[in-house]
Amino acid sequence: MKKDKDFIKEDFDHSLSGEEPNSAHEEAKAKWFQRLRKGITTSTSDKKETPEGLWSKCPECSYICTANELKVNRFVCPKCNYHHRIGSHEYYEILFDNNQYEELFGNIRSTDHLGFTDLKPYGKRLNEIHAKKPELHDSMKVAVGKVNGEMIVVACMDFEFIGGSLGSVMGEKYSRAVDYCIEHKLPYLVISKSGGARMMESAFSLMQLAKTSGKLSQLSDAKLPYISLLTDPTFGGISASFGMLGDLNIAEPGALIGFAGPRVIKEATKKDLPPGFQKSEFLLEHGFLDFIVDRNQLKDKIHQLIILFKH
Ligand SMILES: [Zn+2]
Secondary structure, three states: OOOOOOOOEEEEHHOOOOOOOOOHHHHHOOOOOOOOOOOOOOHHHHHOOOOOOEEEOOOOOOOEEHHHHHHHHOOEOOOOEEEOOHHHHHHHHHHHHHHEEEEEEEOOOOOOOOOOOOOOOOHHHHHHHHHHHOOOOOOOEEEEEEOOOOOEEEEEEEEOOOHHOEEEHHHHEEEEEEEHHHHHHHOEEEEEEEEEHHHHHHHHHHHHHHHHHHHHHHHOOOOOEEEEEEEEEEOOOOOOOOHOOOEEEEEEEOOOEEEOHHHHHHHOOOOOOOOOEEEEHHHHOOOOOOEOOOOHHHHHEEEHHHHHHHH
């Protein structure tokens, strides 16, 4: 093997077999592959970062697939059926025909009524989120469009906006969506994904529980169906109000749904919790849910329900 201070030639055949080339015959043999330098020579500054979001790892089974493969499978793990958390944009794309819909009441914005400060002032927090995610106006979006040709109003939460928390804007959008349903005689689907009430709005947030629940009785009087789809996670004020008030309460597989979290319940009851506690399958078994729907069947199922309620 010929060695030089900064230039090393290495015969791949011999590297693989672990032998040193010694005979003239070996030397004469045509070298198809030659490594010119040993080791990784790219300097750190020249290394290319893998673009973020190109690959996705399943938190449940560690299966790795491309982000595109995951998107085609509606953000459901192809191996273990784990339902990844998605936002309103993705749900609308899954549900509405040709991804065509009209967003309603997008102009309503949260304000800091109380001058509330937790780790940072609420007003500053809102400005930061609006700057970072201009497409999210608040923790809920409302849209109207067609699901397999049937018109429906879909209100969907965005967990990325302060944990999908229920504040005065969500309450107002929710209520106006009910009015819109009554005016246009449309069914109402709400997709929940929330940590509960928005503490920065304090009592204003809690008032939304009564406001939204009251609105639902108007929808019921108008004999229009209300479907509540609970996704991972749905907690606090949502499960204590409109989340569980659907004509049908349905959920995605494996979604965590409850009022208080398991740690709090365990501390309060001083008892070990049963396996699968607060998972949608557990809730179904104990009569809290009507059925569990796989995201890949969601669109057809919603369409089927609209038709059923219509007749
Ligand atoms: Zn998986």
